[in-house]
Every structure is written in structure tokens, then in C-alpha cells.
Amino acid sequence: MWHMSSTPIIVVGAGIGGLTAALALLRRGIEVVLYEQAPQLGEIGAGVQISANGTRLLRALGLESALAQCAVRPQAKEIRHWKSGRSWRLFDLGVVSDARYGAPYIFIHRADLHRILASAVLALRPDTVRLGARCVGVDQDADGVTVHLADGRSVRGSLVIGADGVHSSVRACVFGAGRPTFTGCVAWRGVIAANRLGDGRLPLAGTNWIGPGRHVVHYPLRRGELLNFVGVVERSDWQIESWTAQGTRGECLADFAEWHEDVRNLIEAIDVPYKWALMTRSAMERWSKGRVTLLGDACHAALPFLAQGAAMAIEDAYLLGRCLAAYGVDHGTAFARYEAGRVARTSRVVRGSADNLGRFHNPRLADDLGADRYIAAEWSEAKVAERYEWLFTYDADSVEI
Ligand SMILES: Cc1cc2nc3c(=O)[nH]c(=O)nc-3n(C[C@H](O)[C@H](O)[C@H](O)COP(=O)(O)OP(=O)(O)OC[C@H]3O[C@@H](n4cnc5c(N)ncnc54)[C@H](O)[C@@H]3O)c2cc1C
Numbered sequence: 001m002w003h004m005s006s007t008p009i010i011v012v013g014a015g016i017g018g019l020t021a022a023l024a025l026l027r028r029g030i031e032v033v034l035y036e037q038a039p040q041l042g043e044i045g046a047g048v049q050i051s052a053n054g055t056r057l058l059r060a061l062g063l064e065s066a067l068a069q070c071a072v073r074p075q076a077k078e079i080r081h082w083k084s085g086r087s088w089r090l091f092d093l094g095v096v097s098d099a100r101y102g103a104p105y106i107f108i109h110r111a112d113l114h115r116i117l118a119s120a121v122l123a124l125r126p127d128t129v130r131l132g133a134r135c136v137g138v139d140q141d142a143d144g145v146t147v148h149l150a151d152g153r154s155v156r157g158s159l160v161i162g163a164d165g166v167h168s169s170v171r172a173c174v175f176g177a178g179r180p181t182f183t184g185c186v187a188w189r190g191v192i193a194a195n196r197l198g199d200g201r202l203p204l205a206g207t208n209w210i211g212p213g214r215h216v217v218h219y220p221l222r223r224g225e226l227l228n229f230v231g232v233v234e235r236s237d238w239q240i241e242s243w244t245a246q247g248t249r250g251e252c253l254a255d256f257a258e259w260h261e262d263v264r265n266l267i268e269a270i271d272v273p274y275k276w277a278l279m280t281r282s283a284m285e286r287w288s289k290g291r292v293t294l295l296g297d298a299c300h301a302a303l304p305f306l307a308q309g310a311a312m313a314i315e316d317a318y319l320l321g322r323c324l325a326a327y328g329v330d331h332g333t334a335f336a337r338y339e340a341g342r343v344a345r346t347s348r349v350v351r352g353s354a355d356n357l358g359r360f361h362n363p364r365l366a367d368d369l370g371a372d373r374y375i376a377a378e379w380s381e382a383k384v385a386e387r388y389e390w391l392f393t394y395d396a397d398s399v400e401i
Contacts, residue, residue, distance in 0.1 A: 008033045009324070010147055010157030012135045012170050014041065016048075016110070017296030017313030018163030019117035023061050024321025026124040034121070035147065035155065037134035037164075041118050045110030045243060046191050046274075047221050047228030049206070052101035052392045054311030057318045059103060060397050066116045071106035072220050074204050079375060082211025084368045085260040088375050090208065091384055101392045107206065107219045107228070109191075113310070135164065138173040138292060145291045159331055160292045161320065163313070166241065166279075168298035174289050180279035183303065185357065186238045187278055188231040188252045190270030194224060197269055202227055208360065209263055210371075214256065215360040216263050229266055230304070231256060232278070234361065239277045247275035278303055280354065283347050288335035295320060300346040305356035308349050308391065315396045316342055323401050337401045345394065352387065 009025060011018045014036035025032045038044075050058070058067060077090040097105040121128050137148035138160055145160045162170025171178070194202050206219035214233040221228050233255040252273045256263055267273070281301060287294045296313030320338045327334035364374040377383075 006031060007144055007156065007158040009159045009161060010035060010145065010155065011161045011163050012147065013162070013164030013168075013298070014038075014118070014129050014131075015163060015165055015296070015313070016113060016117065016310050017298075017317050018161070019114065019121055020057075020061070020314050020317035021161055021163055021295060021320055022121045022128055023117060023124070024318050025324065026121065026128070027061065028321055028325040030321075030324060032125075032128060033155075033157070034129045035133040035135060035149065036129060036131050037150075039132045041114065041129070041131070042111070044114070046189050046230075047107055047219060047226075048110045048113060048310040049105070049107055049219070049307040050113075050311050050314070051105050051308070051388075052097050052103035053394045053396075054314045055106055056101075056103035057314050057396055060318070061120065063116055063120060066119070067106065067108065067113075070112040070116075070222055071108040072204055072222070072224060073104050073106055074206050074219065077206040077208065079379065080207055080209045080260070080262075081368060081371050082209050082214070082216075082259050082263070082365065085262060086368060086371075087207075088379065090379060091388070093206075094204075097392070107221055109221045109226070109228075110310075112222070135169050138162075138170055140291045158291070159324075162292065162294040162298045163296055163317070164298055166297040166301045168294065170292065171284075171294055171298050174292050175284065178281055180241065180281050182236070182239050183278045183280055183357070184234055184236050185232050185278040185303075186235055187276045187304070188229070188233070188247065188255065188267075189274040189276060190229045190252075190267075190272065191221070192227040192229060192266060192269045192271070194220070194227060197227065197266070209260070210360045210362075210365055211259070212363045212366050213361050214259075216256070216259075216266075218266060227266070229270060231263075231267070232357075232360075238275055240275075241277050241279045243274070243276060245275050247273050249273055251275075280350075283350060285343070287339055287343070291331060293320070293335045293338065300350055302346075302350045302353040303357060304353070305360065306349055306353040306391070308353070312346055312349055315394070316346070319396045319399070319401065322396070326401055341396075341399055341401060349391070
């Protein structure tokens with residue numbers, strides 16, 4: 001058993017996965033300290049989607065009412081043709097997600113989710129998060145782990161959870177840096193105030209515009225006051241993998257020059273378009289070494305085409321909390337059970353996300369007639385169920401550990 005007086009577990013990175021892990025551990029009485037490189041917890045990122053497999057865990061962590069105040073519960077998702085604007089229903093989400101999977105599908109601003117998780121963690125232990133603390137090294141011995149920080153300090157923990165995202169320094173220290181491979185795709189990201197779009201009332205649905213060589217996803221945030229825009233284009237002249245690199249509206253418009261005017265109008269209304277080169281990494285067979293393990297993007301970053309990045313980090317964090325609580329100080333077994341529960345599933349998400357790129361950018365979408373046949377074949381109810389059912393039905397709270 002763990003005791004609150006024992007040396008704490010160190011979590012590196014107070015992003016979505018790190019905060020969820022801290023909350024899951026604190027709620028089970030396990031002491032934890034989070035080290036985050038950012039000088040403050042702020043308004044960063046844009047929209048994220050969380051399907052029932054993630055929201056059921058957030059509910060189990062006591063966050064349901066906080067989420068209900070700012071998340072959008074969409075009614076449906078639709079597909080639209082890049083040129084004609086014609087639409088097809090992809091799946092119903094609102095009532096169907098609750099009825100079928102027992103939890104909602106939500107669209108939420110990453111900053112809102114982040115704030116809700118951080119508040120819940122700080123409410124349990126106000127001194128849990130240490131800001132301005134960038135991890136630059138990790139050493140372990142028989143008794144514990146030392147994390148070295150960029151400002152010269154070193155801190156000691158019983159175990160380390162590397163939740164420091166796609167450019168993880170914990171992964172680099174323990175498993176080697178690895179080399180990302182550029183996919184040949186760049187994603188444009190932006191948030192649009194609804195009052196800049198016509199009468200300001202946004203439909204509570206998500207839309208995937210699909211076309212040859214590019215696609216656009218947009219959906220409402222914050223009760224429909226904002227619209228989240230992501231446009232993915234095949235081009236190779238920008239290879240910086242960053243959540244904060246800015247581009248221009250003109251450049252984004254040029255990437256969607258031939259597209260339907262609804263898409264172009266959205267781009268015109270984006271405040272600041274961000275540019276993000278999409279990379280893949282080779283799968284890691286092991287996530288743990290000795291007293292150190294990884295979660296979230298640090299060990300299985302996926303392309304965003306199944307919209308599961310945040311949900312997978314939440315599932316990892318929740319299951320890791322269960323394993324550490326169940327196996328106590330036997331961290332070897334806890335980490336082994338955690339990996340056994342997570343590696344195959346997250347690898348399937350990484351592969352499924354990459355497969356969706358070919359599906360969204362298919363040349364058969366060039367004209368309306370080809371698109372009709374292609375969509376009937378690829379987005380039939382049976383095909384959609386095959387691609388999504390296994391994702392939404394998984395419950396990290398009840399899988400065997
Ligand atoms: C600034 C930012 C904006 C994002 N915006 C979006 C978005 O708009 N839409 C979307 O779908 N996804 C976004 N993401 C990614 C999304 O949050 C993740 O894909 C997903 O939630 C998985 O979460 P994670 O906890 O593994 O990683 P993240 O949520 O990325 O969290 C990693 C955390 O680790 C911290 N960190 C990194 N290196 C160190 C270090 N050496 N020492 C200490 N701390 C460190 C980071 O500052 C961050 O807080 C964003 C991520 C970031 C960091």
C-alpha cells in the first residue's frame with residue numbers, strides 16, 4: 001500500500017495526461033508532485049474532442065458537472081464534399097452516445113479541460129503543481145529517481161511518470177531521442193468567434209470536409225460561442241512540429257484556394273492561424289524502465305485523424321492510477337500490468353489514425369459522383385461501426401489489471 005507520507009511519485013508535464021494521472025493518484029491516496037515547464041497554467045491550445053471512452057473516466061474522477069458548463073455535446077457529425085458542399089451524415093452523437101456507450105461525446109476547448117483538471121488537482125493538494133520546472137535529465141537507482149531541472153535543481157521521487165508530451169524529455173533520457181518522420185502534411189489550426197460568422201448561431205454538430213489531398217474539420221466550442229477549425233493539407237515546405245507556430249490567413253487561404261466558399265469564409269474569420277507539421281514516430285514496445293514510465297503523447301503520439309489524443313492520455317492516466325493503487329510499492333508489476341492494458345490499444349489508435357489520412361484525402365473524392373460512391377462504400381454504418389465501436393466501448397475503469 002502507498003502512504004501519503006512516502007516519497008512522492010513525480011509526474012513530469014502538467015498537460016492533459018499528467019494532470020489526469022495526478023488526479024487519479026491523489027484520489028487513491030497516493031502522493032504525487034507535478035513538474036511543468038510552463039511558467040503558468042494558461043489559455044493554450046484550441047479544441048479537443050473526447051469520446052465516451054474518455055468522458056466516462058472524467059466522470060469517474062468527479063468532473064462531470066464542471067465539464068457540462070463549458071463542453072459542447074454535439075448532436076451529430078457530418079461529412080461534406082470539398083467542392084460541392086454536399087453533406088452526408090457520419091454518425092449521431094448526442095443521445096446515441098449516451099444511450100449506446102453510457103457517456104457523452106464532447107467538444108471542449110483544451111484550455112477549459114486543462115483548467116478543470118488543474119482545479120480538481122489543486123483542490124485536493126494545493127501544492128501539487130510546480131511551475132517553471134523543465135525536466136532535462138532523469139537518473140534512477142535502487143531507491144528512487146532523481147529528476148534534473150533546467151534551473152539546476154534536482155528533485156527526488158519514488159517513481160517518475162513522463163507525461164511531457166510529444167517532445168518528451170523523459171522518453172529521450174530513458175529510451176533515447178528517436179527520430180520523428182514527417183508525414184508530408186501540415187495542419188492549420190484556428191479558433192473563430194461565432195459572432196464573426198453570420199448570425200452567430202453555430203449548429204451543434206461537427207463537420208469533416210473531405211477532398212483530394214486535403215481535409216477540414218470544424219466543430220463548435222463553449223456552448224457554440226467559438227468554432228474550432230483544423231485544415232490539413234499535403235505539402236512539404238513546413239516541417240516544424242509545434243502547437244504555437246503562427247502562419248497567416250493568406251497562406252491558409254492559398255492552401256484551400258479551390259475549396260467551397262463556406263470553408264474559405266471560415267478561414268477569413270480565423271483570428272490567428274497556427275501551423276503544425278504532422279509527424280509520426282515508430283511505436284514503442286515498452287514504455288517503462290525500472291522506476292520510470294511514460295503516458296500519452298510521450299509514448300504513442302498519433303496523427304489527429306481519429307480524434308483520440310486527449311482520450312488516450314486520459315485512459316493511460318486512469319489505468320496507471322488503478323495499477324499503482326492495486327500493486328502498491330511493487331512498481332514492476334504495476335507498470336507491467338499498465339503496459340499490458342495499454343500498448344496494443346494505443347498502437348491500434350496510431351495505425352487507425354494514419355489510415356484515416358488516406359480515407360479523408362482520397363483522389364476518388366475529386367468529383368461529386370465519385371465521392372458519392374466512395375462515401376457509400378467507406379462510410380456505411382457497418383464500416384463506421386468497425387472503425388469506432390472498439391474505441392468508444394472500452395472502459396479503463398473496468399478492464400482487468
Ligand atoms: C501548448 C499545447 C497546445 C495544444 N493544443 C492542442 C489543440 O489545440 N488540439 C489538440 O487536439 N491537441 C492539442 N494539444 C495536444 C493535446 O493536449 C495532446 O495531444 C493530448 O491531450 C495528450 O496529452 P499529453 O498529456 O500526452 O500531452 P500534452 O497535453 O501535450 O502535455 C504535455 C505537457 O508537458 C509539458 N512539458 C513538455 N516538456 C516538458 C519538460 N521537459 N519538463 C516539464 N514539462 C514539460 C508541456 O508544457 C505540457 O504541459 C496541445 C498540446 C500543447 C502542449
